[in-house]
Amino acid sequence: MPGASGYPSFHEGTLNDPQLTAALKSLELTVRRKLDGVLQGEHLGLIPGPGSEPGEARPYQPGDDIRRMEWSVTARTSTPHVRQMIADRELETWFVVDASASLDFGSGDRTKRDLAVAACAAIVHLTAGGGNRHGAVIVTGDDIVRIPARAGRAHDRELLKAVATTERSAPGVRGDLDAGLEALRRPLRRRGLAVVVSDFLGPLDWTRSLRAIGAHHELLGVEVLDPRDMEIPDVGQLTLRDAETGELLDVDATPQLRADFAAAASAHRAEVHRAFRGSGGPVMSLRTDRDWISDTVRFVGERRRGMAAGVAR
Numbered sequence: 001m002p003g004a005s006g007y008p009s010f011h012e013g014t015l016n017d018p019q020l021t022a023a024l025k026s027l028e029l030t031v032r033r034k035l036d037g038v039l040q041g042e043h044l045g046l047i048p049g050p051g052s053e054p055g056e057a058r059p060y061q062p063g064d065d066i067r068r069m070e071w072s073v074t075a076r077t078s079t080p081h082v083r084q085m086i087a088d089r090e091l092e093t094w095f096v097v098d099a100s101a102s103l104d105f106g107s108g109d110r111t112k113r114d115l116a117v118a119a120c121a122a123i124v125h126l127t128a129g130g131g132n133r134h135g136a137v138i139v140t141g142d143d144i145v146r147i148p149a150r151a152g153r154a155h156d157r158e159l160l161k162a163v164a165t166t167e168r169s170a171p172g173v174r175g176d177l178d179a180g181l182e183a184l185r186r187p188l189r190r191r192g193l194a195v196v197v198s199d200f201l202g203p204l205d206w207t208r209s210l211r212a213i214g215a216h217h218e219l220l221g222v223e224v225l226d227p228r229d230m231e232i233p234d235v236g237q238l239t240l241r242d243a244e245t246g247e248l249l250d251v252d253a254t255p256q257l258r259a260d261f262a263a264a265a266s267a268h269r270a271e272v273h274r275a276f277r278g279s280g281g282p283v284m285s286l287r288t289d290r291d292w293i294s295d296t297v298r299f300v301g302e303r304r305r306g307m308a309a310g311v312a313r
Contacts, residue, residue: 020164024157027118031125034293057081065280067215091192092149093127094217095120095136095159096184098198099145100175101168102243107228110288115224116197117164119286122296123195123222124156134159139180141169141244146183174202174244181209188216194281197222199229200272202244211279219281223272226288230265232258 057070060080073081097120103113124134135149136159145166147159169175177198184194194217196210213219232238232253240249251257276283284299286292 020161021157024121024160024164027121027160028125028157031118031121031293035122035125035297057083067280090130091127091132092190093123093132093134093193093195094149094184094189095123095134095138095163096177096180096194096196097136097138097163098175098177098180098196098200099138099140099163099166099168100177100244101141101173102175102199102201103224104168105226105228105243106288107226108288112199112224112226112288113164115286115288115292116222117160118292119197119222119224119284119296120163120195121160122293123220124160126300127193128153128156136162137180137183138162138166139176139183140166141173141175143167143169144179144183149189169244171246172244178206178209181206181213185209185212185216191217193218193220195220195222197224199224199226201229201268204271204275207275207279210275214279214281219276219279221272221276221281221283223269223283223285224288225285230269231262234258 057073058081060069060074060082064082066082068082070081070083097116099113099116103116104111106112106114120136127134131151133149133151134156136145136147138145138147143166145162147162175198177196177200181196194213196219198221200221200223210219232251234255235253237250237252240251241247242249273283282299282303284296286295
């Protein structure tokens with residue numbers, strides 16, 4: 001049930017179906033109550049939709065999608081221009097959700113999987129209505145669960161239920177985000193919004209697939225992290241366990257080790273963010289120890305201000 005952080009905990013195997021349904025409804029009410037009135041407008045406010053109708057041309061600004069260069073205006077004016085697009089009336093949003101074992105970790109009352117479900121619920125709410133459809137590819141490492149894109153609140157709840165309850169992979173099996181991205185690429189789907197939800201730990205062997213998706217869809221990364229992903233506490237001797245392989249490692253949390261770990265974690269996050277920027281998409285970072293609703297509002301607000309500034313220029 002919902003806790004102080006404002007979203008329920010979906011611990012594997014602890015909720016029966018009626019309880020899970022009630023928890024998802026509670027999450028839906030939380031999202032609606034806290035986002036409505038704060039974030040008004042259509043899905044264009046979350047991230048620019050791919051659109052199908054050309055709008056006006058405007059001067060190119062750093063960060064604009066070069067796929068929308070308007071070459072005729074550029075040649076006529078000798079100044080680079082991009083063509084703004086009018087978003088489709090119906091948006092198809094696809095989630096690629098990393099449900100590997102590492103997402104079932106949490107150092108507090110909530111796990112990263114709980115946060116992933118909450119993030120998906122928020123994005124579903126922000127992109128719902130008007131016939132908009134939602135689908136999902138949920139990848140565990142040894143299995144891929146596909147949820148077809150459909151419209152309607154009942155379907156959205158079933159999608160969130162699948163994200164919350166898809167069983168983790170067998171012990172020793174690592175997550176395979178690249179397989180999830182490839183499952184979204186093929187077969188080719190209509191242009192829409194692709195939302196990739198993961199902690200993005202491990203090798204970045206998925207960047208090529210991400211670039212291919214960014215070339216066809218609008219792209220959004222949702223990074224769900226726990227404080228222990230970024231720093232080791234000052235506790236002296238401790239045993240670390242790899243959530244995916246089960247491997248154990250005894251370490252002494254010396255100041256040097258803690259500093260090296262924090263630096264490596266920061267460098268890895270920066271590499272993940274660069275990979276998304278290079279593929280044309282931003283990253284929304286959420287943490288299990290923070291107010292995820294406030295972070296979502298802040299992210300969307302920054303996106304809207306950035307788009308408004310681009311139009312004004």
